[in-house]
Amino acid sequence: MTTTLRPTAPERRTEDGGRSRTYEICVNSRPVGSVDLATDHRFGPRFGTIARLVVDEPDRGRGRGTVAALAAEEVLRGWGCGQVAVSIPASATRALGLAGALGYTERNRSMAKPLAEAPALPAGSTARPMTEEEFPAWQTAGKAAYAAHWADRGIPRAQALAKAERDHATALSRGPATPGAVLRVLTHGGEDVGTLWLAVRDGAAFVFDVLVGAAHRGRGHGRTLMRLAERESLAAGARTLGLNVFTDNIPALRLYESLGYEPTDYHLYKPLF
Numbered sequence: 001m002t003t004t005l006r007p008t009a010p011e012r013r014t015e016d017g018g019r020s021r022t023y024e025i026c027v028n029s030r031p032v033g034s035v036d037l038a039t040d041h042r043f044g045p046r047f048g049t050i051a052r053l054v055v056d057e058p059d060r061g062r063g064r065g066t067v068a069a070l071a072a073e074e075v076l077r078g079w080g081c082g083q084v085a086v087s088i089p090a091s092a093t094r095a096l097g098l099a100g101a102l103g104y105t106e107r108n109r110s111m112a113k114p115l116a117e118a119p120a121l122p123a124g125s126t127a128r129p130m131t132e133e134e135f136p137a138w139q140t141a142g143k144a145a146y147a148a149h150w151a152d153r154g155i156p157r158a159q160a161l162a163k164a165e166r167d168h169a170t171a172l173s174r175g176p177a178t179p180g181a182v183l184r185v186l187t188h189g190g191e192d193v194g195t196l197w198l199a200v201r202d203g204a205a206f207v208f209d210v211l212v213g214a215a216h217r218g219r220g221h222g223r224t225l226m227r228l229a230e231r232e233s234l235a236a237g238a239r240t241l242g243l244n245v246f247t248d249n250i251p252a253l254r255l256y257e258s259l260g261y262e263p264t265d266y267h268l269y270k271p272l273f
Helices: 064-078 093-101 135-151 157-171 221-235 250-258
Strands: 003-007 019-027 030-040 044-055 083-089 105-114 125-129 181-188 191-201 204-212 240-246 262-271
Touching: 003 030, 003 064, 019 044, 019 064, 030 064, 044 064, 064 083, 064 093, 083 093, 125 221, 135 157, 135 204, 181 221, 191 221, 204 221, 221 240, 221 250, 240 250
Parallel strands: 044 083, 204 240
Antiparallel strands: 003 019, 019 030, 030 044, 083 262, 105 240, 105 262, 125 181, 181 191, 191 204
């Protein structure tokens, strides 16, 4: 039997070089599923994504997904993509196993935790709003650090910097006054030791950034900032708190696991050349 991809519609293109197309997965011309391919709008047309790959229930467990994924990679190579990314729900254990077998590597993961009761902050630790005067320097440093995280993980520096600028402009469009944005400075013993950036919307909250000053690390302030994030989320009416962590940031990953955060999605990538 021959498994192939058959386009279901014309290819879609954007002015900045983006491409996308949907395909049927066919076995001897019989449709057994579908796959959506696109270039990654975050990093440009040399980065591809398998946005969705579904094999119909009766045809699962027969290698259709494996062949379809390999065929999808060939399409993306033909588009000039040097890397492919895929996001897989934590509950999709079979898909995660397939991705691992095909050579995909986890780059980062999304995690979340249901919130019930606001935790207390340690004695001597308090929080205050970030001032407008503090915001510019904090944002400049934050964008540089965020871009460096992506550049250290294989994203060209220009694309990493562009992503940092774009994400900050979107998430903090009005600076400290952006609706739903929570910017806090953690103090301990009267000294500023770290910062928190949290966003709250529609009953859910997301941690964009926690940062402990270099001179204050290793003293538990990161855990305190996460407790602060939970307190601020509950105060704003959120009942879940999500975050993203790069997989190789072992200290942060272990901290979030110890606080009860669980994976919701894994984000993986694979070089194509």
